[in-house]
Amino acid sequence: MSCPPPFHQPVMVAQCLEYLAPRENGLYLDCTVGGGGHAEALLGRSTACRTPTRLIGLDLDDQAILEAGARLAPFGDRVTLIAANFARTGEVLARLGVGAVDGLLADLGVSSWQFDQRERGFTFAPDVPLDMRMNQSGQLTAAEILNRWRLDELQALFQRSEVPRSGRLAGAIVVQRRIAPFRTSTDLLRLLEGLGLANRRTFHPATLVFQALRLATNREQENLALLLSQLPSLLKPGGRCVFLSYHSLEDRPVKQAFREREVDGSMHVLTRRVVRPSEEEVRSNPRARSAKLRAAERSTAL
Ligand SMILES: C[S@@+](CC[C@H](N)C(=O)[O-])C[C@H]1O[C@@H](n2cnc3c(N)ncnc32)[C@H](O)[C@@H]1O
Incomplete structure (x- = not known):
């Protein structure tokens, strides 16, 4: 056992x-x-x-x-x-x-x-809801940031979180969400794969982007x-x-x-x-x- x-x-x-x-x-x-x-x-x-x-x-x-x-x-x-x-x-x-x-x-x-509970959305495992709230009575989720923040707000977030090519990423998010809103990690992972973000030798390409969203969701x-x-x-x-x-x-x-x-x-x-x-x-x-x-x-x- x-x-x-x-x-x-x-x-x-x-x-x-x-x-x-x-x-x-x-x-x-x-x-x-x-x-x-x-x-x-x-x-x-x-x-x-x-x-x-x-x-x-x-x-x-x-x-x-x-x-x-x-x-x-x-x-x-x-x-x-x-x-x-x-x-x-x-x-x-x-x-x-x-x-x-x-x-x-x-x-x-x-x-x-917190990380291991899939439904909390802290991991970039596939099909996880884009939540990431430590305080579950908080209003802001990672999905809300991706779907509602203005282009310049997204760009500033990725820039201060040291995500490479922050402008291109913010632009791609704004275009993508007009087609369909971001709901799960898979929606975001698909976009990131398409952009070929970050250094694959040292990081999963999504690490810094997910970290940026977690930092912002929880201030x-x-x-x-x-x-x-x-x-x-x-x-x-x-x-x-x-x-x-x-x-x-x-x-x-x-x-x-x-x-x-x-x-x-x-x-x-x-x-x-x-x-x-x-x-x-x-x-x-x-x-x-x-x-x-x-x-x-x-x-x-x-
Ligand atoms: C790395 S864990 C701490 C683990 C703990 N030292 C132990 O021995 O189990 C970080 C914890 O800090 C909490 N946390 C993060 N930001 C916080 C904040 N601004 N105020 C209070 N708790 C916070 C998280 O919810 C999480 O439970």
């Missing part, structure tokens, strides 16, 4: 804990709690302590909150889970009466579970920018944050924000070089292969 695949295999758990360095009696924020893998490891660390750590977990996806709730149930009232966008972390903490936390983790992007870049703009005030003096990113459009803003905070003296970067998973981890969890970890600490001088 085969076991069902795990909801999500967390990435670089040991390194996340090393940089978060959880304190006894500390309060931690997992901005992307997902299946609760990182959260479980963090809470488990201090279970034997007299005053163990507590954790607030956020996720945009109600299903992830349910999953994390079941996994973290053994930790009882040490855990508070909230379906919320991390772009509004400051507001969420204020509602809980929390000023700042001892550590913050943001493991960006989608979970394996991922805007949300990340809003979270980063709340640093360092979400952290107590000496509090730490760890970001795990999976592509350059996520990693670059984190790197840039850390650099700016270091220049203004409000934060100290702990990872001079980006931290990557070991070969062994990538072998056992291929989805870890593109992961990059960056960590920083709020200055105690403030």
